[in-house]
Structures are given as structure tokens and as C-alpha cells.
Amino acid sequence: MESISVFDMLKIGVGPSSSHTLGPWRAGQRWIEKLKNENNFDQVEKIKIDLYGSLSLTGIGHATDIASVLGLSGYDPVTMPTEIIDREIEKIKTENKLNLNGEKEILFDWKKDIVFHQDFLDFHPNGMRFVATLSSGKTLEEEYFSIGGGFVVQEERENSKEKEELFKEFPHPVQTGEELLEHCRKYNLKISEVVWENELALREAAEIDKGIKAIWQVMLESMYEGCHTKGILPGGLNVTRRAYGIHEKLIGDKAYNPPEEWIESIKKTDKKFRSILKWVSCFALAVNEVNASLGRVVTSPTNGSAGVIPAVLMYYQVIENHNAGFEEIKQFLMTASEIGSIFKKNATISAAMGGCQAEIGVSSSMAAGALTELSGGTPEQVLMAAEIAMEHHLGLTCDPIKGLVQIPCIERNTMGAIKAINAAELALNGDVTAARVTLDEVVKTMWDTAKDMSSKYKETSEGGLAVRVNLTDC
Numbered sequence: 001m002e003s004i005s006v007f008d009m010l011k012i013g014v015g016p017s018s019s020h021t022l023g024p025w026r027a028g029q030r031w032i033e034k035l036k037n038e039n040n041f042d043q044v045e046k047i048k049i050d051l052y053g054s055l056s057l058t059g060i061g062h063a064t065d066i067a068s069v070l071g072l073s074g075y076d077p078v079t080m081p082t083e084i085i086d087r088e089i090e091k092i093k094t095e096n097k098l099n100l101n102g103e104k105e106i107l108f109d110w111k112k113d114i115v116f117h118q119d120f121l122d123f124h125p126n127g128m129r130f131v132a133t134l135s136s137g138k139t140l141e142e143e144y145f146s147i148g149g150g151f152v153v154q155e156e157r158e159n160s161k162e163k164e165e166l167f168k169e170f171p172h173p174v175q176t177g178e179e180l181l182e183h184c185r186k187y188n189l190k191i192s193e194v195v196w197e198n199e200l201a202l203r204e205a206a207e208i209d210k211g212i213k214a215i216w217q218v219m220l221e222s223m224y225e226g227c228h229t230k231g232i233l234p235g236g237l238n239v240t241r242r243a244y245g246i247h248e249k250l251i252g253d254k255a256y257n258p259p260e261e262w263i264e265s266i267k268k269t270d271k272k273f274r275s276i277l278k279w280v281s282c283f284a285l286a287v288n289e290v291n292a293s294l295g296r297v298v299t300s301p302t303n304g305s306a307g308v309i310p311a312v313l314m315y316y317q318v319i320e321n322h323n324a325g326f327e328e329i330k331q332f333l334m335t336a337s338e339i340g341s342i343f344k345k346n347a348t349i350s351a352a353m354g355g356c357q358a359e360i361g362v363s364s365s366m367a368a369g370a371l372t373e374l375s376g377g378t379p380e381q382v383l384m385a386a387e388i389a390m391e392h393h394l395g396l397t398c399d400p401i402k403g404l405v406q407i408p409c410i411e412r413n414t415m416g417a418i419k420a421i422n423a424a425e426l427a428l429n430g431d432v433t434a435a436r437v438t439l440d441e442v443v444k445t446m447w448d449t450a451k452d453m454s455s456k457y458k459e460t461s462e463g464g465l466a467v468r469v470n471l472t473d474c
Contacts, residue, residue, distance in 0.1 A: 003170045004341040005202055006195060006334055007211055011150045011299045012218050013077040014085075015291030016405035018303040019126050019350055019459070020055055020062030021077075023146025028071020030152065031130045031142050032101045043134040045106060047072065047098070048113050052127040053120035054352035055146065057460045061235060061403025063294060065114045068128070074102035082295055121145070123155040125352040125458065148350025148358070149301045149340075170198040177342055177383050177439035184379040191369070191379050195334040212330045215298050219287070219310040222297045224259035226286025233292050235404045243286035250278055266318045276319055277418065283311035284413040292406050301340040301349045304356075304405050305363035307413030309336055312367040312420050316374055328374055335373045336366035339386045342439070347447035351398035351459040354450030356409075360416040361393030361446065367420035372427050383439040385427035389420050390442045395449055397457035399464030408465060 013022040035041040049068050051059050059065060066089055070080065073088070092098055098108035121127030124145040131141040144152050172183045172194045183194050199208050227247035233239045256265040271279065287307035291297045300309040313332050317324045340349065343362045348354040369386035377385065393416070401407045456463025 002175075002345050003173065003198070004337075004344060006199060006208075006337040007215075008151070009149065009299075009301050009337040009340045009344070010215050010333060012215060012296065013150055013299060013303065014067070014080065014082060015063075015294055015297050015303050015306070017062040017064075018150040018299040018301075019146045019148050019352055020059060020064045021067040021294075022150040022299060022303060023126065023148075023152050024051075024055065024064050024128055024144075025067040025071040025077050026150060027128060027144035027146065027152045028068050028130070029076070030144065032072060032074070034142065035132065035140075036101075040132070040134060040140060041101070042104070043136065044100060044104065044132045045135050046113075046133040047100070047106065047108065048115065048131040050115050050117060050129040050131065052117045052129070053125040054459045055126050055128055056116040056118060057462065058400060058403030059116055061400065061461075062405060064128075065110075066294075068114070069098065069108075069110075072101070072130075073099055077296075085294055124350075125455075125460075126350065146350075148348060148353065149344065150299050150303075151344075170201055172198050174338070174342070175345055177386075177443070180338065180342070181379055181383065190331075190335075191338055191373060191382055192331040192334040195338050199334075209326075209330070212333055213326065215333060216313075216326075216329050218296055218298050219300075219313070220259055220263075222287045222290045222295060222306070223283050223310055223314060224262055224286075225295065226288075226290045227282060228258075229289070233289060233406055234294075235292070235402065235406060237402055237404055237406055239292075239406045239410075241289045243282050243289055246278055246282040246285070250275065250282065263314075263317060267322050271319060276315075279318070280311050280315050280417050280421065281414040283314045284308060284417045285410060287311070288405070288410040288413045292404065292410060300336070301344070301362055301366065302351070302359045304351065304409050305359040305413060305416065307410075308360065308363035308416040308420060309333075309367045309370070311413070311417040312371055315417070315421060316371060320375070324374075332370040332374055335382065336370035339366045339369045339383075339439075343390075343443055343446070346440070346443045348450060353458065354446065355396055355453050355458050356398040356412060357390070357393045357396040357446055358450060359398070360412045361390050361396055363413075364389040364393060364416035364420045364423070367417065368423035368427070371420060371424040375424060375428055377424070377428050378432070380432040381427045381430070384430060384432050384435055385420075385423045387435070387437055387439040387442045388423035388426055389416075390439075390446060391437065392419055392423075394442070394446060395453075397453070397464050398459040399457055399466040400459065400461060401466050401469050403461045403466075407469075
């Protein structure tokens with residue numbers, strides 16, 4: 001049984017897309033590692049990057065070419081200063097040279113050595129191939145598939161390290177929602193406690209806490225940065241950043257030091273019902289405006305849906321429980337990750353496979369369940385909330401205009417966050433014994449819907465808004 005960690009579902013990386021940016025970035029790093037392990041790295045004289053399917057059709061808008069090259073250049077998406085990305089890419093394009101893994105300079109023609117293919121590889125819509133020419137004249141090639149949320153696999157799954165990571169034994173192995181409830185009932189545990197015990201099978205408690213704190217810090221900083229940055233988003237659509245203006249109206253003339261004291265300042269702000277909606281929308285917009293500008297965010301479960309979980313968690317802290325601290329943050333993120341893992345194991349979290357229901361829908365479901373547990377809900381109510389949230393995202397297409405993670409993606413995060421809060425309220429005030437649809441049933445339905453959905457609506461920019469909007473007006 002696939003064992004998915006919190007740190008698999010919630011990854012720190014660079015926007016705008018976990019499938020199209022973070023995944024190819026990681027694939028480049030893995031290929032370099034393989035070249036080194038097989039003693040071929042020093043012989044590489046030339047490389048070519050072939051992008052297929054969705055990675056090609058929306059690759060430029062999603063910065064797939066940039067991410068692939070940065071991975072090959074030895075940069076890491078967790079630590080690379082995002083402010084130097086443009087400078088480094090421009091240098092490679094201008095000098096026609098690539099410093100492979102930061103160790104070996106080779107010739108590289110951006111326009112010729114990155115090829116966007118219109119066809120799809122068989123295994124997954126997000127396929128890519130790296131080709132290396134060695135000094136001996138021999139060529140080596142390797143295919144990778146970015147399957148959503150920054151997960152990268154090879155079709156054969158022969159890599160022993162990958163197998164080891166995916167199939168480590170958990171004390172509470174879970175494949176479905178019903179199995180999760182069985183563990184909760186048998187051991188009298190909350191969902192977050194099931195996850196905690198599973199995580200302890202992988203790493204020490206202090207390491208888990210450190211990792212959770214790092215994830216929340218990036219979430220917090222992305223909200224803060226988005227609320228304090230104005231201007232136009234890159235990419236050519238001329239989309240105006242809106243979080244700055246909304247935040248300015250909401251915060252008034254309050255003074256604070258960034259970013260932790262920012263939370264305390266917000267807690268003291270008058271929040272009527274209408275303002276609460278504005279705050280939640282502001283938080284979600286802020287994260288995804290940072291994501292759209294190649295900023296650092298947390299895949300939750302993807303980059304395109306990165307704003308939902310931070311917005312709902314922030315809502316809990318500044319609206320519902322002013323005394324919430326790290327333990328509540330940890331509980332929320334652990335619960336959310338477990339719900340997300342059920343979708344990944346039984347359906348998909350890739351828009352290229354399932355449309356936006358697989359991204360915003362899953363993130364809303366994760367946030368709804370996590371908020372329900374923090375609000376005192378039972379494990380049954382948690383899964384009920386998760387089911388409700390997904391139920392009202394079924395069939396949601398992915399049709400980004402100009403292949404950018406901006407329209408309609410950024411606004412969809414606000415909708416997903418609001419629906420998550422609404423779903424939690426319904427579950428907390430509902431009768432779980434009277435529920436007609438289970439989480440497992442809605443997961444299966446989402447997957448069936450994904451398989452029935454036309455490829456035009458799966459992150460290819462070949463249908464929907466992507467073709468209806470006149471780009472000459474943008």
C-alpha cells in the first residue's frame with residue numbers, strides 16, 4: 001500500500017505549477033543524479049529537453065522550460081532565491097551556455113534544445129524526455145512523468161529508492177476513507193493522530209515539527225508577500241494584483257512588524273460577516289498571486305491550488321480561535337494531508353489528468369476536513385466535510401487562459417476556500433448517520449468524471465475559457 005507522508009502532499013517549491021514547474025524541476029535534478037551515479041556526468045557535451053502533452057501545450061505559461069533548466073543547473077526549488085530566477089535564465093539564453101549542476105559548462109541553445117511536442121506520451125499527459133550526448137558520441141535518454149503535486153515517476157517504477165519511499169510500512173496503513181475511519185475507531189484516535197503515528201515511522205518527532213513549521217512559515221510568508229505587493233502579474237495577460245488593495249482597505253492604518261505580528265494585527269481588526277469573506281478571499285488571492293509570479297509557495301496539494309489551505313488555516317487563527325498556535329497548525333496540516341493522500345491514491349491530484357476538480361476540488365476537500373477537526377468534529381464529520389467540499393467541485397475543468405496559472409486559477413482559490421469553510425459548517429451541524437454519499441464514493445465519482453472529461457478541459461488550453469477569450473485584447 002502506498003504510504004504518503006505529510007511532506008509528500010505539502011511540498012515547498014516555486015510557482016506557478018506543481019505539475020508543470022516543480023515536477024519538471026525535480027525531474028531534472030533526478031536525471032543529473034542518475035548521470036552521476038552511472039558515471040556519465042563528466043562525459044556530457046550536449047543535452048536536449050523534449051516536452052510532451054500538457055507540459056508542451058501549456059508549458060511556456062507554466063514556466064516548464066524554465067523549471068527544467070533550473071533543475072539541470074543544480075538549483076533547488078526549496079532554497080533558490082526566487083528573485084534571481086529571471087537573471088539566471090536571461091544569462092543562459094544570452095550566452096547559449098548551461099552550467100550543468102553548477103559544475104560543468106556546456107553549450108545550450110534555448111530555442112533549439114528545448115522542444116515542445118504537440119503529441120502525448122502514453123503513460124501520462126505530463127511527459128518529458130531528457131537526452132544527453134556524450135563525448136563518445138553515445139546518446140542517453142530518460143523519460144519522466146510529472147503526475148501532480150510535484151510527484152515525479154518513471155513508467156516502469158523500477159527505481160528502488162522510489163519504491164522504498166512509496167511503500168514504507170505505516171502502523172496505520174490507509175487506502176480509503178473507510179479504512180481511515182476503522183483505524184480511528186479501533187484505536188480511538190483523531191485523524192491527525194493517525195497521521196502523527198504514521199509520520200513517526202519515517203522520522204523523529206523533532207524533525208516532523210521542524211518540517212511542519214517550515215511549511216507554515218512559507219504559507220504565512222506567501223500570504224504576507226501577496227498582501228504587500230502591488231502591480232501587474234507577469235505573462236502578458238496584464239492581470240492586476242488584487243490582494244494588495246483588498247488588504248489595504250481591511251487593515252486600515254494599523255502598524256505591525258512582518259510577518260508574525262501581522263497575524264496579531266489582523267486578530268484585532270473589526271471583522272463583520274462581509275469582512276470575513278474579504279479576508280479569506282484576500283489570503284487566497286495573495287498566495288496565488290505570489291505563485292503566478294514564480295514565487296515560493298507550498299503545494300497543497302498543488303501549486304495552482306496553493307491558496308486554499310493557507311487561507312482557511314489563517315481564517316481559523318484570526319477569526320475562530322485567537323489562541324491557536326503551532327499544535328493547531330500541525331493538527332490542521334496533518335488532517336489535510338491525509339485527505340489529500342486518499343484522493344491521490346484512488347483518483348488524481350493532477351489537472352492534466354482530472355481537470356481543476358483534481359486541484360481546487362481536492363484542496364477545498366482537504367481544508368474542509370482539517371477545519372472540521374480543529375473545530376471539534378469527529379472523524380466521521382471530518383470525512384463528511386471533505387465529501388461535501390468535493391461534491392460541489394465535481395466536473396470543474398482546467399482551461400487556463402494563455403496557459404498561465406492566473407485566469408481563472410487565482411480566483412478559484414478564493415472559491416475553494418469559502419466552500420471549504422461552508423462544508424465544515426454543514427458537516428459540524430449535520431447528522432453523519434443520515435449522509436447519503438461517502439468520501440470514498442465521491443473520490444470514485446471524481447475519478448470517473450476525470451476519465452470521461454474531454455482532454456480539451458485538462459490543462460491543454462484547447463477548450464473553454466482558453467479558446468473563448470480573444471487574446472489580442474489581453
